[in-house]
Amino acid sequence: MSDDPKNLPNENFCIIPWIHLNTWPNGNVFQCCITDYRNHIGTLRENTLEEIFNNDYMKNLRNDMLQNKQHSSCTKCYEQEDMGITSFRNAANKNFSNHIDNSVATTQPDGSAEFNLIYWDFRFSNLCNMKCRMCGGHLSSMWNIDEKEIYGKASEPEIVVNTKDHSIDDLYQVLDEQIDNVEEIYFAGGEPLIMEEHYYILEKLIEKKRFDVRLRYNTNLLKVKYKKWDNLELWKHFDNVQVIASLDAMAERGEYIRKGTVWNTVNDNMKLLISQDHIKFGVSPTINLFNVHHIPDFVEYMLECGLRVEELHLNNVLTNPSWYHVNILPEDIKDQIRDKYNEHIATTQNADTRRRLSGKYKSILDYLNTDMSDKDLAFNKMKFHEVTTRLDVYRKESFSEVFPELASFYGEITK
Numbered sequence: 001m002s003d004d005p006k007n008l009p010n011e012n013f014c015i016i017p018w019i020h021l022n023t024w025p026n027g028n029v030f031q032c033c034i035t036d037y038r039n040h041i042g043t044l045r046e047n048t049l050e051e052i053f054n055n056d057y058m059k060n061l062r063n064d065m066l067q068n069k070q071h072s073s074c075t076k077c078y079e080q081e082d083m084g085i086t087s088f089r090n091a092a093n094k095n096f097s098n099h100i101d102n103s104v105a106t107t108q109p110d111g112s113a114e115f116n117l118i119y120w121d122f123r124f125s126n127l128c129n130m131k132c133r134m135c136g137g138h139l140s141s142m143w144n145i146d147e148k149e150i151y152g153k154a155s156e157p158e159i160v161v162n163t164k165d166h167s168i169d170d171l172y173q174v175l176d177e178q179i180d181n182v183e184e185i186y187f188a189g190g191e192p193l194i195m196e197e198h199y200y201i202l203e204k205l206i207e208k209k210r211f212d213v214r215l216r217y218n219t220n221l222l223k224v225k226y227k228k229w230d231n232l233e234l235w236k237h238f239d240n241v242q243v244i245a246s247l248d249a250m251a252e253r254g255e256y257i258r259k260g261t262v263w264n265t266v267n268d269n270m271k272l273l274i275s276q277d278h279i280k281f282g283v284s285p286t287i288n289l290f291n292v293h294h295i296p297d298f299v300e301y302m303l304e305c306g307l308r309v310e311e312l313h314l315n316n317v318l319t320n321p322s323w324y325h326v327n328i329l330p331e332d333i334k335d336q337i338r339d340k341y342n343e344h345i346a347t348t349q350n351a352d353t354r355r356r357l358s359g360k361y362k363s364i365l366d367y368l369n370t371d372m373s374d375k376d377l378a379f380n381k382m383k384f385h386e387v388t389t390r391l392d393v394y395r396k397e398s399f400s401e402v403f404p405e406l407a408s409f410y411g412e413i414t415k
Contacts, residue, residue, distance in 0.1 A: 010068035010105050012090045015096045017062050018103035019118040020048055025126040033121055034088045035073045049174050050115045059111030084367045085334055087313045117178045124197040129188040130220050130260030134324050142260060150390045170183060179204060184214040193223050193231060204233050214240040221245040221269045235279060243273055244278040246373040248292045249298055251415040256402045257290050274306050284313035287364055288324040293337055293405050296344035309353045317367045323383035326368050330409055334368055385413040
C-alpha cells in the first residue's frame with residue numbers, strides 16, 4: 001500500500017505489537033482493537049499488562065511479523081488492503097515509522113520486546129449513553145436492561161469497569177510510568193467523553209506539559225461538556241486533537257441505529273466541532289445493513305455542513321454481528337444501492353470530490369459484492385429477523401417504517 005513507510009522490514013510487518021496493547025472493560029486484553037473481540041490474548045484479572053506484553057502469544061506474533069507471515073488475527077487489515085482501503089496496519093506503520101528500526105533491532109530471538117507503550121487504547125469501562133443496534137453489553141452499559149428483557153440474561157454486568165479489581169492498580173501504574181513515553185492516545189468506549197478516567201489522563205498530560213501527545217477520539221457526540229469539564233477548553237492545550245464522530249445516519253434513521261441519539265443535539269455538536277480551528281474533525285459511519293442505502297444522502301448532508309470529503313471515513317464496514325452485514329441484502333436492493341452510489345458520483349460537480357468518493361464508495365461496494373454461502377446467508381437472515389423483531393417490540397420501534405426502502409426485504413424474511 002502507498003501509505004506504508006519505506007523502511008518496513010517486509011510487506012506483512014506491523015509495528016503495533018511492539019508499541020501497544022488494547023484493554024477492554026471486562027479486563028480482556030488484545031493486541032489491537034481490530035482483532036476479533038472473542039479472541040483475547042490475556043486478562044488483567046490474571047496478569048499485568050507487562051506480563052501480557054511478552055506472553056507466548058505476543059512473542060509468536062512478533063516473530064511471525066518478522067518472518068513476513070500473515071498472522072490469522074490480522075485478517076481484517078489484510079482484507080481491507082486487498083480492497084484498496086488504508087488499514088489500521090498501514091496507518092500505524094506510517095504514524096510510528098520512527099520506531100520500526102529500533103523495535104526490530106532490539107527484539108530478542110524468542111520474540112520478547114521492551115515494554116514501551118507508545119500508543120494507548122485502554123477501554124476503561126462500558127459506560128455509555130447509547131445502545132446501538134450493532135453493539136451489546138460488553139461495550140455499552142445501556143444495553144444491560146435490553147439484553148435481560150430480550151434474552152433473559154445480560155452478557156455483562158450493568159457497569160463493567162476493569163478497574164474494580166486489582167487491575168486498577170496496574171493500569172494506573174502503567175499510565176503514570178508510561179506517560180513520558182506515550183505519543184498517541186485513542187479514546188473510545190463505551191463513550192469516552194463521559195468517563196472520568198479520560199479526564200484523569202488529560203489532566204495528567206497537562207500537568208506534565210505533554211501537549212505534544214496526539215489525542216484521537218471516537219465519540220457519539222452526545223456530550224461535549226461533562227460535569228466540571230469542557231472538552232473544547234481542555235483540547236486547546238494540545239497540538240494535535242482528532243475527533244471522529246460515530247454517526248451513521250440523520251434524524252430518525254440515526255436515532256434508530258444508535259438508540260439514545262438525540263439528532264438535534266448531535267447535529268449541533270457536530271457543527272460546533274466543524275467550526276473549531278484547533279480540532280481535526282471527521283465522521284466515521286459504521287456501514288451496515290441499516291444505512292448502506294442512504295450513505296450518499298448522508299455524505300451529501302455532511303458536505304453541505306462544511307465537512308471535506310477527506311474527513312469522511314467510509315472504510316468501517318461492519319462484519320460482526322454478521323446478520324447486519326450489507327451482503328445479506330437481496331440482489332434487487334443491491335442493484336438499487338449500486339445505482340444510487342454511481343449516480344451520486346456522476347452528479348458530484350467537483351472533480352476531486354468525485355474522484356475521492358469513487359474510491360470510498362468502491363470499498364463499500366466491494367463488501368456488498370462479496371459472496372456468502374447459502375447456509376450463512378440463511379442463518380444471518382433468520383438472525384437479523386429475530387433480533388430486529390425483538391428489539392422493535394421492546395423499544396417500541398418499527399424497522400419497516402424507519403427504513404421503507406428495506407420493507408420488502410424484511411417482509412420476505414418474515415414470511
